[in-house]
Amino acid sequence: MTTTGDSDAAARTGPWWWERRRSAVLDVGLGLASAAECGAEGVKFAADAGIPVAVGVIFGVLAGSTLVLRRRWPIAVVLISVAITPARMGILMAIVGLYTLAASELPRRIIGALAGMSLAGTLIVTLVRANQDMADGDVTIGEGFIPFIAITTSLGVTAPPVLLGLYVGQRRRLMESLRERADSLERELQLLAERAEERAEWARGEERTRIARDMHDVVAHRVSLMVVHAAALQAVARKDPEKAVKNAALVGDMGRQALTELRQMLGVLRADEAPPKPAPAPMPVPVPLAAVGKAAAQAASRAGSAAEPEPVDGPCLAELEELVDQSRAAGMVVDLSVEGESRACAADVEETAYRVVQEALTNVHKHAAGAKTFVRLAYRPDEIAMQVENGPPPEAGPADARLPSGGNGLVGMKERVTALGGVFVSGPTDAGGFRVSAVLPAAAEE
Template identity: 75%
Template structure:
């Protein structure tokens, strides 16, 4: 049971009472019980040959113990049992048994005290009835006395005990339901917070994916366009025919870049690349969690309905060769089709590696190797040292430093391995191995 200080702090009631209303009720019941016991104590003092004030004071103090029924219900019941032979404390016994049965005490204690109260009431009633019959005050048969004693004892003990058990069980049930409701509310709030976190994570991942796609689409095409534009500027007066050819290549690459950008923007506008904004309610946030999971799955498996494939690899290398790069392509193993996301990732790795060669090693010879293995597809792009170290500065190709990171993210999303770094000869090597998911 809680201490009086805890209850007072929690609810503001005086002493051990939870509310002032409970305190007023108990004070009223104790006053009525004290008056009842004082009146009955007067009769008890006459029967016992004691002074009347002694019996009244005894009954007054005995009745006031009902004031402690919420704090010490066992003591109240024991006092009521003790004063039962004096035929006083009936209200105290009824209220005490009710409070005892409604408390959180073990059932064996409640049963033992209720049994003691029943036995005490039975004995007192039996003795008083027998004495009354002997004196002639009661005109009943002797065999009726046990029945009268049992009925009186049951009437004074069973109703308050049963009512107290019912009220106590109902109170515990309500507290359990309240705790479950609070627990459910906390769980819903936790789910809402997690859903909001998942939605925020999905939005960040989606922004990263869109940035990676934009980088792959724009960087390669624009890098080649810059290279061709520089070549066009250099040969415009010396070789008009070559200048016209370079200008046509720049136009073709620009149109290809615009086409891919339109396709990507079309996907974004259709809603495939947009993550829903989280709502405030728990139900809406749960829906956001589903949207976040869907977005996460799209991050793990990029949309490849309009993406490039390995069949376009020769065209990609041809564009770099047209820009003046010497590219050597070698293919090992049996050529076969893979899942769209695998082919798109392999294509983007080669594309970005060639873009980096244009940016950082213009004019360097590059070797592209593609290996079709039983359980994986491997690719490697390695360039030799650039023949003219100042070529990159002359071309003025900017670098954001996101190319290698984007390649690593793409390969890692499919469970592959990505390695990049300089070679001993002074060049640069990009290698990737992706598990083969056959289409």
């Protein structure tokens, strides 16, 4: 089936092979007009052929009514119009049939062959009829004008409908291709929108994971040390009041550091909002505030009260000694060794290395209180390696602080290290302890 009228994408609302009802009405109207024309011309054909007039009229009506099938079988309509050309009937049928054929999606060679057949048939019939009319005396023109008239008539009947049909068919195909391209672009835009939504959801999930990991790294260590000191305070409160006072001061200091770091993180999360009203800072304590940073600690030591501290950069490896001292103050035996020449690296590398050591020490406080711990840091040409290993906890260790564990510490450390292209390994040792190792690419700070 060839479609020459409406687009294939249009909804089918017409009967049988018509796409639309108005197309069926148009074809039926053209078929009736063609049948009337061929029926009228059948009278003269019957007289010339010597057959009854009724037979000629019926023949003309049947032949002309086949124009209704032009959308379904355009080749058949053109062949019938060529076949009845010698009977001097079917002019409307030939014109409309050639237009429909040229506008269809048939190969150009078929269209050209059928158009040539129609042109040749019209030319031959016109020449023969013109010569007969001159012989009968009905036409009084020179013989030299007969070929001109025949060629002009045949071209006038064949060329205009073929050219118009080719133009209309090409324009229709162009519109269909543009429509398909627009539909394709719309589908692509919809797909891109869905992918953008998926990426946004993925980004939100990654951001939630990052915030949870930072909250765990920032708070868990401080709170763990607070719980350890509180347990030690409970144990020595009556036996050694002086040590109890020292432990109480350390607990308060750790609490203030945890609050400070929480405020810094909340300040980053609310960076786009209006700044909150300044609140008085805690009173200075003898233990330095490592998490606030060196600048914030110096400012806090110079003034008794100040506005809420502004967010500062994350911790660095230069503060590792101070981190180890805090664990020592909580009663842990920690041996820190540094290999290689220390140097400044990228901020994210130093922060990740610091967080790995911090979380490993926190796990020792939670699960192996009193165990001797070794912290090793090695500066290599292209990487930084760190290892935290603790031995088995002593049988008669310190009082159980009952520290809760969510099981996310090791997962968070591995995520941080692998995000920077490093390697993270953790697991128990043969001696009954636990070892955490990480290697990070050392991108030098510019």
